Amino acid sequence: MLHLLPQGAISSRQDPVCFNFKVMSFFATAEHEKERLQYFASPEGRDDLYQYNQKERRTVLEVLEDFPSVKMPFEWLVQLVPPLKNRAFSISSTPLAHPNQVHLTVDVVSWTTPFKRKRRGLCSTWLASLDPEQRIHIPVWFHKGLLPIPPTSLPLILVGPGTGCAPFHGFVKERAVQSQSSTIAPTLFFFEAKGGAFYAAFSRDQPQKVYVQHKMREQSERIWNLLCEGAAIYVAGSSRKMPADVMVAFEEIISKESGALRESAARWLRSLEKASKYHVEAWS
Ligand SMILES: Cc1cc2nc3c(=O)[nH]c(=O)nc-3n(C[C@H](O)[C@H](O)[C@H](O)COP(=O)(O)OP(=O)(O)OC[C@H]3O[C@@H](n4cnc5c(N)ncnc54)[C@H](O)[C@@H]3O)c2cc1C
Ligand SMILES: NC(=O)c1ccc[n+]([C@@H]2O[C@H](COP(=O)([O-])OP(=O)(O)OC[C@H]3O[C@@H](n4cnc5c(N)ncnc54)[C@H](OP(=O)(O)O)[C@@H]3O)[C@@H](O)[C@H]2O)c1
Structure with a gap:
């Protein structure tokens, strides 16, 4: 920082x-x-x-x-x-x-x-x-x-709408350099901007809002597979509603893909946090 x-x-x-x-x-x-x-x-x-x-x-x-x-x-x-x-x-x-x-x-x-x-x-x-x-x-x-540097062997799900993309530029670039000499675990990067492979949502390019959560839901199977491989989740950006809404989207995805109840999905996410595999850095 x-x-x-x-x-x-x-x-x-x-x-x-x-x-x-x-x-x-x-x-x-x-x-x-x-x-x-x-x-x-x-x-x-x-x-x-x-x-x-x-x-x-x-x-x-x-x-x-x-x-x-x-x-x-x-x-x-x-x-x-x-x-x-x-x-x-x-x-x-x-x-x-x-x-x-x-x-x-x-x-x-x-x-x-x-x-x-x-x-x-x-x-x-x-x-x-x-x-x-x-x-x-x-x-x-x-x-x-608050965001620890992930080891190259750790699969990553990065969610960085708006200025939240800032720390993940560094993460992705670092992995790109490392991939030239070693094997790197997969990375999913969800980004969103006002205006217009990572998954980009453009919140204002159409009448209805399209947020990172929409792109995450579209990729729910990939997210679930990566979580099953032990992926860590990193979220960065505005502290207003985004981190809570992104957490809800993960709950829905886990519940849908695993067939578990929403409460179990929420508990699963809390266990990820406890295991230092769900990181949030947010600002207003
Ligand atoms: C840990 C951390 C990491 C950060 N990383 C980044 C980063 O990588 N990139 C980045 O761009 N910023 C980042 N920020 C935010 C950055 O620190 C500044 O807060 C931001 O750039 C605004 O500073 P400023 O001096 O331009 O605005 P200021 O003059 O400080 O004005 C900002 C204030 O204006 C008010 N405001 C802003 N927009 C509105 C609105 N739409 N309606 C009403 N009031 C409003 C709010 O009260 C806000 O606090 C980070 C913040 C933290 C805490
Ligand atoms: N205090 C305030 O009232 C206030 C207001 C705005 C910005 N800020 C400034 O916000 C900065 C952070 O800016 P930022 O551009 O990263 O964040 P942002 O202004 O909140 O928006 C970033 C992107 O996230 C979208 N978004 C809005 N709500 C969301 C949600 N619940 N879930 C997912 N995505 C959502 C936005 O879409 P849409 O904007 O199209 O909805 C936009 O595309 C701070 O530094 C602060 O200065 C403060």
């Missing part, structure tokens, strides 16, 4: 937000702005503050632009601005193919807020803005992730 600190940005502090608005109200010189900031900082204004600030993920800079009469001494301003958090990225390469290099697979995060403002993720946008030809120094550090 590689941790990276983006440079040169300001983002708003979420907690304690009321305190920050109280501080800004103190330095506001226009009466209507002072009143509005005081309202946001009050218990009555809490819901409106949530809608205005947290839900919109406003930065300190954006709030100050909305309240231009706030003239704050620098030493107060720096107290409002939170320290930047580092971001984790899965290592997406293998030293077998790229010695002395670390590759990342990064999706530029973007979304539209309830007030229809376009927002972009701080670090992913900054990374995408870098010139690959230019050498720069970025503070990074390494940290052992």
Whole structure:
């Protein structure tokens, strides 16, 4: 796992937000702005503050632009601005193919807020803005992730929708290099993207959603055969609903192919987890 600190940005502090608005109200010189900031900082204004600030993920800079009469001494301003958090990225390469290099697979995060403002993720946008030809120094550090490197003899079922494909790039590439000199156990890789042999699902290319679980169900016999050969399951990606939904898909597949009840299939999967053969790394 590689941790990276983006440079040169300001983002708003979420907690304690009321305190920050109280501080800004103190330095506001226009009466209507002072009143509005005081309202946001009050218990009555809490819901409106949530809608205005947290839900919109406003930065300190954006709030100050909305309240231009706030003239704050620098030493107060720096107290409002939170320290930047580092971001984790899965290592997406293998030293077998790229010695002395670390590759990342990064999706530029973007979304539209309830007030229809376009927002972009701080670090992913900054990374995408870098010139690959230019050498720069970025503070990074390494940290052992939750996905152990599988031995070449272990059959693998990899499920990596969206950015979840990042760690599995490295796994697949490593096996490809190793396969030139030794025998490698089979690997099934289920991937999914917004837009369009591994099994790729494209969630938005047709009216109805097609997720990795659909591709897994289509390959249920192959999955079951690989599990019977002792395969390990690796899941990576968004922590919202995906890991739970993928687990349900495995339950259904095991139940269908083995003829066992769903409860027995669920118990079987739990025993895989206990035997360190079901690994999940998820993020939001
Ligand atoms: C263990 C681990 C491994 C990771 N590996 C990778 C990887 O390999 N590749 C990769 O691209 N990322 C990976 N991530 C995610 C990465 O660390 C960052 O969180 C991601 O790149 C976004 O950072 P950012 O600074 O661009 O966005 P930020 O400025 O931090 O904004 C992200 C935040 O915006 C909000 N947000 C985002 N989308 C929406 C939406 N649609 N609606 C509402 N709010 C939203 C969420 O609150 C989210 O937390 C990993 C995270 C962890 C913990
Ligand atoms: N906090 C939030 O509200 C929020 C929202 C979105 C993204 N994020 C960002 O999400 C990043 C991870 O991005 P990501 O692109 O890997 O994940 P993602 O945005 O959740 O989507 C990746 C792929 O998985 C699909 N998907 C959605 N729900 C699924 C499910 N239950 N089962 C299987 N597949 C499913 C998506 O399809 P569809 O999108 O077409 O349904 C898409 O094709 C985080 O870093 C975070 O910044 C956060």
